[in-house]
Amino acid sequence: xxxxxxxxxxxxxxxxxxxxxxxxxxxxxxxxxxxxxxxxxxxxxxxxxxxxxxxxxxxxxxxxxxxxxxxxxxxxxxxxxxxxxxxxxxxxxxxxxxxxxxxxxxxxxxxxxxxxxxxxxxxxxxxxxxxxxxxxxxxxxxxxxxxxxxxxxxxxxxxxxxxxxxxxxxxxxxxxxxxxxxxxxxxxxxxxxxxxxxxxxxxxxxxxxxxxxxxxxxxxxxxxxxxxxxxxxxxxxxxxxxxxxxxxxxxxxxxxxxxxxxxxxxxxxxxxxxxxxxxxxxxxxxxxxxxxxxxxxxxxxxxxxxxxxxxxxxxxxxxxxxxxxxxxxxxxxxxxxxxxxxxxxxxxxxxxxxxxxxxxxxxxxxxxxxxxxxxxxxxxxxxxxxxxxxxxxxxxxxxxxxxxxxxxxxxxxxxxxxxxxxxxxxxxxxxxxxxxxxxxxxxxxxxxxxxxxxxxxxxxx
Ligand SMILES: *[C@@H]1O[C@H](CO)[C@@H](O)[C@H](O)[C@H]1NC(C)=O
Ligand SMILES: *[C@@H]1O[C@H](CO)[C@@H](O)[C@H](O)[C@H]1NC(C)=O
Ligand SMILES: *[C@@H]1O[C@H](CO)[C@@H](O)[C@H](O)[C@H]1NC(C)=O
Ligand SMILES: *[C@@H]1O[C@H](CO)[C@@H](O)[C@H](O)[C@H]1NC(C)=O
Ligand SMILES: *[C@@H]1O[C@H](CO)[C@@H](O)[C@H](O)[C@H]1NC(C)=O
Ligand SMILES: *[C@@H]1O[C@H](CO)[C@@H](O)[C@H](O)[C@H]1NC(C)=O
Ligand SMILES: *[C@@H]1O[C@H](CO)[C@@H](O)[C@H](O)[C@H]1NC(C)=O
Ligand SMILES: *[C@@H]1O[C@H](CO)[C@@H](O)[C@H](O)[C@H]1NC(C)=O
Ligand SMILES: *[C@@H]1O[C@H](CO)[C@@H](O)[C@H](O)[C@H]1NC(C)=O
Numbered sequence: 001x002x003x004x005x006x007x008x009x010x011x012x013x014x015x016x017x018x019x020x021x022x023x024x025x026x027x028x029x030x031x032x033x034x035x036x037x038x039x040x041x042x043x044x045x046x047x048x049x050x051x052x053x054x055x056x057x058x059x060x061x062x063x064x065x066x067x068x069x070x071x072x073x074x075x076x077x078x079x080x081x082x083x084x085x086x087x088x089x090x091x092x093x094x095x096x097x098x099x100x101x102x103x104x105x106x107x108x109x110x111x112x113x114x115x116x117x118x119x120x121x122x123x124x125x126x127x128x129x130x131x132x133x134x135x136x137x138x139x140x141x142x143x144x145x146x147x148x149x150x151x152x153x154x155x156x157x158x159x160x161x162x163x164x165x166x167x168x169x170x171x172x173x174x175x176x177x178x179x180x181x182x183x184x185x186x187x188x189x190x191x192x193x194x195x196x197x198x199x200x201x202x203x204x205x206x207x208x209x210x211x212x213x214x215x216x217x218x219x220x221x222x223x224x225x226x227x228x229x230x231x232x233x234x235x236x237x238x239x240x241x242x243x244x245x246x247x248x249x250x251x252x253x254x255x256x257x258x259x260x261x262x263x264x265x266x267x268x269x270x271x272x273x274x275x276x277x278x279x280x281x282x283x284x285x286x287x288x289x290x291x292x293x294x295x296x297x298x299x300x301x302x303x304x305x306x307x308x309x310x311x312x313x314x315x316x317x318x319x320x321x322x323x324x325x326x327x328x329x330x331x332x333x334x335x336x337x338x339x340x341x342x343x344x345x346x347x348x349x350x351x352x353x354x355x356x357x358x359x360x361x362x363x364x365x366x367x368x369x370x371x372x373x374x375x376x377x378x379x380x381x382x383x384x385x386x387x388x389x390x391x392x393x394x395x396x397x398x399x400x401x402x403x404x405x406x407x408x409x410x411x412x413x414x415x416x417x418x419x420x421x422x423x424x425x426x427x428x429x430x431x432x433x434x435x436x437x438x439x440x441x442x443x444x445x446x447x448x449x450x451x452x453x454x455x456x457x458x459x460x461x
Contacts, residue, residue: 297348
């Protein structure tokens with residue numbers, strides 16, 4: 001996490017999720033129909049030709065680079081802007097027509113001869129990642145271009161594709177387990193849903209280890225291998241429909257007002273997809289069981305529960321069967337998800353490990369322990385609000401000075417402990433170091449028991 005991350009989180013928090021208006025549902029259905037037609041055509045082509053997606057351009061060109069095109073590939077007249085922000089600051093373009101992706105220029109050209117369209121905004125600078133503030137993302141330009149415009153000198157297609165495509169950045173916070181789901185996998189699910197697997201994913205800032213780790217989920221979004229678009233120098237990939245960026249509404253949440261919701265996009269359906277992917281057997285938690293299973297998400301480097309054994313013991317005394325689990329980078333995700341799914345409740349310190357709530361069965365309970373540091377609001381955004389959308393119940397426990405090692409470093413009336421928010425104005429790295437990386441906990445068992453009892457009550461019915 002970076003300072004920019006904090007600032008933007010503040011921004012996102014303050015902003016209402018206005019978002020640009022998407023096209024009506026009927027048009028989306030029309031698109032699905034036409035896309036299924038495309039894909040049947042593609043299947044046919046697969047039988048007829050071994051060189052699928054590698055065909056020559058079907059456009060005729062003259063010497064000066066001018067291009068004449070058949071009517072079907074002329075730019076579709078749009079009633080809205082081609083590019084905007086889907087919500088908050090998430091750049092997003094919805095393109096249709098004669099689209100040409102030139103990797104070496106990091107540019108996507110939209111060809112047209114319509115002067116009215118060419119008179120409007122003609123170019124956009126796009127960061128195809130849901131959080132615009134993430135540094136070092138490859139920028140892409142989306143550009144409206146007149147046929148035979150010598151200045152732009154757009155090359156002819158070298159690869160024509162019948163599938164629609166989605167171009168997105170795989171960098172950002174993809175090294176973080178939480179952000180892998182909140183910034184990439186869930187938004188990819190939302191964005192690709194309408195294509196039902198018949199879509200090409202073009203990744204800029206490609207990360208091979210990330211693809212390997214989440215291959216099982218990614219293969220639910222597309223039947224094609226993901227293309228490392230940055231390596232496609234010298235080629236022009238052409239599409240008739242393309243999204244640039246990912247649809248992102250809120251962290252691990254999608255409102256019923258989102259147009260995709262009407263198509264069947266929802267967090268419960270995403271969780272069903274995860275259950276299918278990782279062969280998770282339990283859809284519902286076992287309510288009323290005398291011995292519900294509680295997973296304690298453990299950490300080994302920072303934000304450690306020093307008296308974890310006592311916490312586990314207290315939970316056992318209240319009737320829980322306790323499972324201790326630590327997920328690190330090398331964990332077999334499928335196996336780990338199955339372990340989580342076998343539990344009815346999960347407790348852990350604010351941190352990426354809580355993302356595993358995605359695999360808990362419905363009606364399960366999530367308990368977030370929130371460290372000192374005035375981070376309650378984003379603890380809520382990350383792990384407090386999403387459980388409701390997952391049909392899970394949520395409890396939180398605010399750690400006090402007495403329970404934190406920070407309480408031993410500073411006098412109890414020190415502003416660092418009493419008014420942590422004021423320190424948020426300082427460098428984010430400092431906050432991270434002082435509040436998040438430099439704190440272990442000795443949980444007050446008597447106080448925490450109340451939270452465990454509440455969890456047990458919730459699991460009764
Ligand atoms: C989208 O968000 C970015 C980042 O905040 C902002 O610079 C840009 O103006 C926004 N674009 C639109 C069309 O609102
Ligand atoms: C050109 O685009 C404008 C605005 O999008 C549209 O009203 C007009 O019908 C288009 N002209 C042609 C010839 O397609
Ligand atoms: C484009 O804009 C120019 C002036 O900015 C105007 O003279 C011209 O009529 C416009 N063309 C169309 C097709 O709207
Ligand atoms: C257009 O492309 C051709 C072939 O790649 C090249 O020879 C020519 O110089 C280019 N023109 C401009 C204006 O970039
Ligand atoms: C899960 O619980 C819901 C009620 O919360 C119930 O309607 C549904 O039938 C249950 N599903 C299974 C598979 O037990
Ligand atoms: C991960 O665990 C599952 C069973 O839970 C197993 O089928 C699979 O082979 C394992 N994958 C790796 C890479 O070990
Ligand atoms: C934790 O602290 C926040 C912020 O002070 C507060 O809104 C919330 O109610 C507290 N939660 C509990 C369970 O006390
Ligand atoms: C913290 O510990 C002190 C001394 O043990 C005690 O007096 C105080 O009530 C405790 N505060 C909380 C919030 O538990
Ligand atoms: C927290 O515990 C870990 C593991 O025992 C230790 O390496 C680290 O230094 C501790 N941090 C603090 C702030 O006490």
